[in-house]
Amino acid sequence: MITRRIVLASRPGPEGPTEDNFALTEAPLPEPADGEVLLETQYLSLDPYMRARMYEGANYAAATALGEVMPGGTVSRVVRSRSARLPEGRIVTSRNGWQTHHVCPAEGLETVDPALGPVSTALGVLGLPGHTGYGGMIRYGRPQPGETVLVSAASGAVGSVAGQVARIRGARVVGIAGGPEKCRYLTEELGFAAAVDHKAPDLPEALRAACPDGIDVYFDNVGGDIFAAVIPLLNARARVAVCGTIAVDRNQPAKPGIDRLQELHSAILIKQLTLQGFLFDMLGDMQEEFRRDVSAWIRSGELKYREHMVEGIEAAPRAFLGLFRGENFGKLIVHMSG
Amino acid sequence: MITRRIVLASRPGPEGPTEDNFALTEAPLPEPADGEVLLETQYLSLDPYMRARMYEGANYAAATALGEVMPGGTVSRVVRSRSARLPEGRIVTSRNGWQTHHVCPAEGLETVDPALGPVSTALGVLGLPGHTGYGGMIRYGRPQPGETVLVSAASGAVGSVAGQVARIRGARVVGIAGGPEKCRYLTEELGFAAAVDHKAPDLPEALRAACPDGIDVYFDNVGGDIFAAVIPLLNARARVAVCGTIAVDRNQPAKPGIDRLQELHSAILIKQLTLQGFLFDMLGDMQEEFRRDVSAWIRSGELKYREHMVEGIEAAPRAFLGLFRGENFGKLIVHMSG
Numbered sequence: 001m002i003t004r005r006i007v008l009a010s011r012p013g014p015e016g017p018t019e020d021n022f023a024l025t026e027a028p029l030p031e032p033a034d035g036e037v038l039l040e041t042q043y044l045s046l047d048p049y050m051r052a053r054m055y056e057g058a059n060y061a062a063a064t065a066l067g068e069v070m071p072g073g074t075v076s077r078v079v080r081s082r083s084a085r086l087p088e089g090r091i092v093t094s095r096n097g098w099q100t101h102h103v104c105p106a107e108g109l110e111t112v113d114p115a116l117g118p119v120s121t122a123l124g125v126l127g128l129p130g131h132t133g134y135g136g137m138i139r140y141g142r143p144q145p146g147e148t149v150l151v152s153a154a155s156g157a158v159g160s161v162a163g164q165v166a167r168i169r170g171a172r173v174v175g176i177a178g179g180p181e182k183c184r185y186l187t188e189e190l191g192f193a194a195a196v197d198h199k200a201p202d203l204p205e206a207l208r209a210a211c212p213d214g215i216d217v218y219f220d221n222v223g224g225d226i227f228a229a230v231i232p233l234l235n236a237r238a239r240v241a242v243c244g245t246i247a248v249d250r251n252q253p254a255k256p257g258i259d260r261l262q263e264l265h266s267a268i269l270i271k272q273l274t275l276q277g278f279l280f281d282m283l284g285d286m287q288e289e290f291r292r293d294v295s296a297w298i299r300s301g302e303l304k305y306r307e308h309m310v311e312g313i314e315a316a317p318r319a320f321l322g323l324f325r326g327e328n329f330g331k332l333i334v335h336m337s338g
Numbered sequence: 339m340i341t342r343r344i345v346l347a348s349r350p351g352p353e354g355p356t357e358d359n360f361a362l363t364e365a366p367l368p369e370p371a372d373g374e375v376l377l378e379t380q381y382l383s384l385d386p387y388m389r390a391r392m393y394e395g396a397n398y399a400a401a402t403a404l405g406e407v408m409p410g411g412t413v414s415r416v417v418r419s420r421s422a423r424l425p426e427g428r429i430v431t432s433r434n435g436w437q438t439h440h441v442c443p444a445e446g447l448e449t450v451d452p453a454l455g456p457v458s459t460a461l462g463v464l465g466l467p468g469h470t471g472y473g474g475m476i477r478y479g480r481p482q483p484g485e486t487v488l489v490s491a492a493s494g495a496v497g498s499v500a501g502q503v504a505r506i507r508g509a510r511v512v513g514i515a516g517g518p519e520k521c522r523y524l525t526e527e528l529g530f531a532a533a534v535d536h537k538a539p540d541l542p543e544a545l546r547a548a549c550p551d552g553i554d555v556y557f558d559n560v561g562g563d564i565f566a567a568v569i570p571l572l573n574a575r576a577r578v579a580v581c582g583t584i585a586v587d588r589n590q591p592a593k594p595g596i597d598r599l600q601e602l603h604s605a606i607l608i609k610q611l612t613l614q615g616f617l618f619d620m621l622g623d624m625q626e627e628f629r630r631d632v633s634a635w636i637r638s639g640e641l642k643y644r645e646h647m648v649e650g651i652e653a654a655p656r657a658f659l660g661l662f663r664g665e666n667f668g669k670l671i672v673h674m675s676g
Binding site: 220223224227228242243244245248250254255256257258260261262263265266267268270271272274275276277279282 | 558561562565566580581582583586588592593594595596597598599600601602603604605606607608609610611612613614615616617620
């Protein structure tokens, strides 16, 4: 058995990741041993966190080695099984990475029930991004009815769930997204009170106009200049839930300019802010309520989601790089055709 | 009755507060009305927060108006009373500001019991600074046995209590102070595991050497470059309790340089940090346990404190400005002589 896969061919240079950093290769796979299964990837999730894995050095997870397959969450089908737990044909969530096939222990793989809806949602609204948006908003945002909640990358996989959860909890939700189409989606489809286009000429002023009562919760998926623009608008005792830095490649050096570190420090003190960075694994205990609530809200139409599907493993590098230019509209997923 | 007082004569310029911003004046006081008392100031507390009040503009408390007496907490004696609650001769905590006498309602003034120790401690270790250090460390630092806790301005009124509370709770406490004398005090008198002189040539390296296992809690009284130097040393899930910015005049413009804002943002995410700004009034519910614990620890010798006493209201401006150059050693108090 051969797997077709995309490996990390070289580390990014000073311009950040490019297509040259990836290579499509083939590799033989062993037969599954006792207790193992052979998986065929159906859907591959492309996520911002993968950029950090391309660099060497400290992060919250180890770097991907050169020549290794790019990491990633997948929905797969069991095509050969040496485990009584998982018969052939079963659909599971797994971490195959960017490849067509994978052999791994059946232990720890979770079955996806196709009767509940499209199995690809196990990578998005009903998977890790949805869980992160739901749990992060509830646990660290703590939105109260009538409060103003701002969400960046708000049409994305995490942000769209975070914002809708806050709306369902009675907050006035404002979203930041790139371009008029995504902004319209936020207000017309997701029920946000307002949307701000981060490509607009005067972002600080646009944010101020959209949040006339200030900001009580900022669910931050992007970092960078948007984070800086939000600081002066935060109300006393505001909560900032830091979930991502898609706007900034953390492994590139900082730019010279005015040092805004002290401005933030002063705001933390004067406004008694709470800033909380978090990862998915700090929300693991909320799995049951997340699944129950979000699947019910999808059924009732209270919560909506979008998927941005690209076709075939060859499309993965370009689609992945497009994440950082906001080229996707909804959860970015590769459909692994054949 | 005449009160001698120090008023805000002008607002600070681009060099920050100077002695020229203060003026010693006299003003007549009314007779106490029904329910009021005439107070004679015994001790005046000088604190870093007063700097921010000298400027116009937003802060967590209103600016002092030009020509108005400088604000401040005091220990006073009731010299005339029209309230059955407070007979003449009673010692109370009050907010007379920088002046020798004050007329105010008896309602809300709290009696100080001279039998419990020097009444000046009601402005320091047993007053607002001690309460802030105790409550902030316990509620927002949450030190665990064996963790490394770093405290800046550690020989000061707030920091010395914060650090000793963490030590009593079983943490390894490292203090930052200015000069060898204060550093010796931290290790030899207060039982800190190590002390770092912020005037030392290579502060980041000195901090790293003093915290070989990283930092789990940073109790920050200073902001500025020390805050920036601490960020890379913070451990995963570290807590930063932001209590003050004595090292930085928040009302002066930021300096050009490398913008370290994103570095902090990335650290918040990667290390899942919690940053919490807080004010004394978020700790009001801890009053009883604070008094009980700290007074017991003083009696048992487990917790020590220092007062830096200056004589006479005329000495207040210079002593106050010295706070920001670290010229005091212990809680800075003006003894109001006659």
